[in-house]
Amino acid sequence: MSVTTGPGERSRVDMTMMYAVHDAFQRDLDRLTAMAEGGVASGPAVQAGWDRFKRFLHVHHTAEDTHLWPVLRAKAGDPAVLDQMEDEHTRLTALLDAVDAAVASGVPERLALHAGRLAEALGAHCEHEEDLALPLVGELLTEAEWNAFGAEQRKRLGSGGAASFFPWLLDGAEDGTRRKVLGVVPPPVRFLYRAVWRPRYQRAPRWQAPAA
Numbered sequence: 001m002s003v004t005t006g007p008g009e010r011s012r013v014d015m016t017m018m019y020a021v022h023d024a025f026q027r028d029l030d031r032l033t034a035m036a037e038g039g040v041a042s043g044p045a046v047q048a049g050w051d052r053f054k055r056f057l058h059v060h061h062t063a064e065d066t067h068l069w070p071v072l073r074a075k076a077g078d079p080a081v082l083d084q085m086e087d088e089h090t091r092l093t094a095l096l097d098a099v100d101a102a103v104a105s106g107v108p109e110r111l112a113l114h115a116g117r118l119a120e121a122l123g124a125h126c127e128h129e130e131d132l133a134l135p136l137v138g139e140l141l142t143e144a145e146w147n148a149f150g151a152e153q154r155k156r157l158g159s160g161g162a163a164s165f166f167p168w169l170l171d172g173a174e175d176g177t178r179r180k181v182l183g184v185v186p187p188p189v190r191f192l193y194r195a196v197w198r199p200r201y202q203r204a205p206r207w208q209a210p211a212a
Contacts, residue, residue, distance in 0.1 A: 029119035036112035044205035167201030
């Protein structure tokens, strides 16, 4: 999903991963809320899913705070938009803490309430980012600067991080999204995802969509 910078002019960066990550965050919170509303608020799947979600959200937002917003400020990106992005990151912290406490409590009603609030706020933030901030990224960032943002996330994930990240990212994704994501990664990553990482992820405790 590349943005455009003008009629017929393509952005210098490919934002496939950014949109896929946003979708994955919303999917996770929708699943957590549905599990809590169904009376499930504790156990290996809830704890493992929450820990995974927090880790990936922290990595993503920290990399934005260090490798996107400051770079855009230095290039005269709209300061009101960048202030909004940073303020929304800060406000999400309290909502994350509330879900953290609700997971620890094991009370379904409490978890459903706070997971729903976090889902609403994070969904609004991702929408604001896509509508307001990503056009600035497409207009102002060079490919090298965008790649540095991706490299920072990989560094924060650490050695072996891709093995957990890609199966999580593509869990339940539409075929078109899966093809786009796998189309922008090296062939060895595609092979490992299909042959090793995805099967291992599916065997581990995880949030799943409720049965129809």
